[in-house]
Amino acid sequence: MTKKLLVLLLVLGLVMTAFVGCSSGDTTPEGEPEDQEPAAGEDAKITMVTDVGGVNDNSFNQSAWEGLQKSEKDLGVEVAYIESKDASDYVANLESALDAENDLIWGIGFLMGDDILKAAQDNTDQKYAIIDMAYDDTPENLIGVVFQAEQPSFLVGYIAGKMTETGKVGFVGGEKSAVIDGFDYGFHAGVKFANPDVEVFRQYADNFNDVAKGKAIATKMFQDGADIVFHAAGATGDGVIEAAKEQDKWAIGVDRDQSDLAPENVLTSAMKRVDNAVYNIAKDLKEGKFQGGETVVYGLKENGVDIAPTSDKHVPADLLKEVEDLKQQMIDGKIVVPFDEKTFEDFKVE
Template sequence: MLRKITSLLLVGLLLVGLLAGCGAKPEEPQTEEPAKEEALKIAMVTDVGGVNDKSFNQSAWEGLQKAENELGVKPGYQESKQEADYSSNLELLTDAGNDLVWGIGFLMGSQVEQAAKDYPEQKFAIIDNYYENPSENLLGITFKEQEASFLVGYIAGKMTKTNKVGFIGGMDFAVIHRFDYGFKAGVKHANPDAEILSQYAGAFDKPAIGRSIAESMYAKDADIIFHAAGDTGNGMIEVAKEKGKYAIGVDKDQNPDAPENVITSAVKRVDNAIYNVAKDLKEGNFKGGTNITYGLAEGGVDIAPSSDKLVPKEILDEVAKLKEQIIAGEIKVPANKEEFEAMK
């Protein structure tokens, strides 16, 4: 009897187990979610003009913003108030874990080179500096500023009514010499008899100095002034507005700053260079250990698209032909005083 009861209990337990097994949901296979790609972090150290200088610092920042919108890059910047800030700002952005750190401007060339040596695992790039033997983690970007400056100089030479134009440079070094002598060559190509007033301000962040130089040049009958002086040159544009004179901008299209006065600008596409390097980095093609130069042929420099607002069409047609000649190598634009003198 006991054995029979035990057998019945065992059968009952087996039935319960089978029923439970039939009602259980099968385990779903485990799948791993694909790892999300981390966004590249790219940051820049500005020159002393600051990120809103309406010139090359601002253009560089716009390039990073474009990289953010189109490539998903996380951009950042550190402003330099004085040259002594360069090294500490580069170190700060390196410590922040950026994939690439930019130096914006020739003046921090040695500091960027030293940072590349101190942090060999960190990638660095610089605007406006050429290195003879850059390390593998360092990229130099330069421009043929003289080519765009030649074109705006030609416009100035054709449009001057007083036969006198002016040039204001930021600081006295090679990059600004390319603007200076390219402009002078363009003026003389258009108008051999034109007089060119020229002065260097010694700073890129002093609009008051730009104002003072411009007031002096306009008082001497210059009716068009070209600047390559960053925020310092913005002081000249303000004077042009006040006096109803003509001005030529630099780096960015500065016509919006004074629509009735800025007839053209020698545009330098720092934004395109910044964006292109970000794209290369994302695709695993960072060109460290080299230098890249952008000219008219590479779309790195040109006159501003707004030039047709104040410059007569026949002059712009002549400029278009000159542009073709420069790209073809038929005109070699001088980049310094020696080449300018030889060209004359």
């Protein structure tokens, strides 16, 4: 081998070494999926897709957006939302969020459950999360988040059972489902626990976005003698609160503290801390964590549900002390609140 050829080979070797060294950080070994999760400390991009109630529903969509806004402020997360006007928008909106190259896509509400599951199955490199949905077999790129809504519903039911002056209260539901069952039967159990003689009216609007129907249902309940009506009906519940204001009766809000909608007529609210759940998962993502393939459960113990902090405006202090005792009994497992018809039938008041 000539000296010239030897020098040429050495130079080529150095060039190849430099090329490999510079490229190794930008490639993924063949056959191994690239980890798209943001490294700890890096920025994250999160978009939520609302259900038909929209981002300003004064309920769980709005609470979710408030959680994302807090993530933006505290964590530097880039956030956005896409509103769904109709259930037929869910698939297209999830695809739009996917095209925008988000680190995490949220679906807000169980009505989106099937669509977000299919999206997660079809796009295994994309991370998803959904509020109010649990699956028997959750994909590794999807987190389900559920709330023990029966717990705060029991507490506001107890308050209603103790504070009613007519011996009649009401419940207005959105659409019948396992999620709304928790509010419904939890409320019934709380009323029963407070006073078994109180009558509870129940009616479903079959819609989460019909303010006029919510108002009509609640107005009829008030005319029939109810003086307190609790709703778990999304934006439809705005009509329940309007009716309470017009009839000078009490409404009980849901999902977030709804006292701002009628400060003198919202007695309390059964809060489901969707904002906390959304914020916590954004924080985990930002720190390089993701609990994919799991269902996260939020109850009183996890600070995921509660009654509104403004309850002390209208609820007597001694009654709120009783509520605090009930909370602790639930946390300790001494009171197990029913969440559907079967568990309600088995619920015993001692």
